Amino acid sequence: MLAASFDRAGRRICNELLYGATIGDHMVRRHDGHAYLVVDRAILHRARQELRTQTVLFQKAQMAYLFTRGHTKGASPAAIATRAGIDPQGLERTLTDYNETARQARTDPLGKPAAYLQPLVSGPYYVFDCSLDSSMFYPCPMITLGGLRVHDDTGLVLREDGTTVEGLYAAGRSAVGVCSNSYVSGLSLADAVFSGRRAGAHAAGAA
Ligand SMILES: Cc1cc2nc3c(=O)[nH]c(=O)nc-3n(C[C@H](O)[C@H](O)[C@H](O)COP(=O)(O)OP(=O)(O)OC[C@H]3O[C@@H](n4cnc5c(N)ncnc54)[C@H](O)[C@@H]3O)c2cc1C
Structure with a gap:
């Protein structure tokens, strides 16, 4: 996962390599149910290449939607932020830090391994809205957890x-x-x- 994830204030959500349900936990509990995945041209190009070999049929259909209509595109981070409803200054600030961390091979404060830290510098830029209520064409998958307390032996x-x-x-x-x-x-x-x-x-x- 070379993309970086941001909330509406432009703060990083979490280490993007975490397990999906853990990312969802961060998104819902700490970031108001909003998450925006940001990539640049280089990363999108690589993702398009991988589409042929690394996805099953129904995911190909979903990704075809995301890669054509299901994203917001802009010449700069500020432009995509404004269009997607993210604080532009917050996103620019966080992205600058993220890029510096990647360039200087520093330790990511959120724990993403160095091999997946790639500076997002080759515009245009793209935002994929992964929020809870993002799109009926790319719904956020959910399952319920927890329930009524039951007796250990009988249910x-x-x-x-x-x-x-x-x-x-x-x-x-x-x-x-x-x-x-x-x-x-x-x-x-x-x-x-x-x-x-x-x-x-x-x-x-x-x-
Ligand atoms: C895409 C996806 C992938 C998953 N993959 C895995 C996995 O790999 N491994 C894993 O362990 N779990 C997986 N899960 C989670 C797992 O499938 C569910 O947590 C599990 O099926 C829950 O079982 P359940 O019997 O509690 O509820 P359900 O399977 O939801 O059963 C509830 C049943 O009640 C019926 N019902 C609802 N309301 C009424 C009503 N009023 N009257 C009569 N019947 C009603 C529903 O039609 C349904 O048949 C996955 C879930 C999803 C969505």
Whole structure:
């Protein structure tokens, strides 16, 4: 991920190489649900080349949209910022710091590895709006995490005072589970199968 990500004030969102759900966490909790990915001509050219070999069919369609209509283009960072609704001075300031960090091979304060720090200097510049409500053509994918507190052994829903509600079970993402606070791919289905089986077994026993 050679692109850099910014919020509406022009501040960096996070290390862009983080896992997708972690980036989403930064975006929603710390940056008002807004994130703008900025690239220059050189990086966009490279991304277009990689499109042929590094994406599956439905992603090709999404990227075709992003590379044609789904972006904002401008001759300078200030121009794209103004068009995309980002504070131009904030973006220019942060981008200057980012470029200096890359040029001088300094440590990125947000932890992006040096191999992925490339100065964004060859205009025109492009902004991809990755915000929660960005576009119906490129919707922001989401899954729910967390849910009702349940009894560990039965899956019965717990009241606030810790007593169980007889006959009411929660499972999958309706129930608290291993991925209630954060997410890594693969956590949800196993947890849903486990909690569904737990509730089903207890309900069958109760019946
Ligand atoms: C694109 C994508 C990729 C994912 N990849 C992975 C992965 O690789 N590994 C992983 O572990 N997890 C993955 N997940 C997450 C995982 O799929 C979900 O967290 C999981 O399916 C949740 O299971 P669930 O049974 O709690 O809810 P759901 O699967 O959403 O089931 C809820 C069911 O309730 C039904 N329903 C809703 N309202 C009503 C109603 N009023 N009456 C009757 N029925 C109703 C719905 O139609 C649905 O069938 C992915 C999710 C997405 C979106």
